[in-house]
Ligand SMILES: O=C(O)CCC(=O)C(=O)O
């Protein structure tokens with residue numbers, strides 16, 4: 001049972017619910033009313049983008065994507081080219097992993113952001129409210145960052161499934177970055193080159209059912225410190241919400257579509273034209289939910305700064321200071337999932 005001792009002081013949420021399905025420890029209860037999951041949602045839907053049409057150069061669809069990145073920061077993509085079997089394979093195999101006994105899952109205790117554990121064990125802060133989720137986090141690319149010690153060996157096919165799913169998502173991410181590069185006035189490969197290498201981490205979020213969904217968040221409000229995040233969510237539960245018009249807008253799952261959001265890095269490069277929007281996930285009283293977030297980022301040594309061509313009469317100055325991506329992430333981890341750390345005046 002040594003592995004259990006190796007976990008942090010935050011209890012495994014799934015295990016806690018299994019042992020005591022009707023109670024919620026104090027540290028999970030929300031006090032700040034702005035975080036209230038009950039706040040009345042805004043009604044309208046995030047744009048749905050046909051990726052194949054965008055990549056074929058369809059002007060209207062590209063315009064729609066431009067609008068989605070600027071006005072919404074979030075959109076869903078269809079016709080992304082990832083086979084249904086790949087998506088379902090990932091969901092079904094991960095479900096088998098989360099069903100395993102705790103001792104089995106605890107063979108991969110979180111360290112250096114990788115492994116299986118509670119959301120907070122991946123972060124530094126101790127005081128914040130806890131999120132109602134357990135997380136499996138793995139570096140996928142570059143291969144030199146991959147630490148297979150953290151890749152679960154059970155179920156046996158999981159490693160291959162993660163590899164196949166992630167390779168496909170990576171291709172989608174690169175296609176999107178090529179289109180965004182052109183939309184930002186550059187050659188199609190420039191944005192990719194600015195990453196030096198497109199780094200990729202997979203975070204599998206497992207949210208057990210929660211007896212008090214009106215007072216507990218699955219993941220509290222945050223923006224992603226990525227270039228892009230590509231998310232696969234369950235079809236049968238609406239839980240992801242984005243901040244919009246002073247309210248929270250739910251993103252209703254579309255079967256086999258993927259949710260994409262602009263992260264802080266693209267917000268900075270685009271000098272605020274494309275927006276990294278705060279989002280959160282609420283909990284569900286009756287059902288567990290799983291989401292798969294693929295985080296695409298530049299390498300840590302990349303210097304972030306608004307691109308010269310994104311400074312224009314509409315946006316006459318650089319809105320963000322130059323900062324190394326590594327320092328940016330360290331800063332936002334400390335501030336962590338509080339409020340959005342962006343919009344530093346550059347002077
Ligand atoms: O579960 C979700 O829908 C959101 C997850 C998320 O925002 C994240 O992992 O960064």
Ligand SMILES: [Fe+2]
Nearest residue numbers: 222223224279
């Ligand atoms: Fe997120």
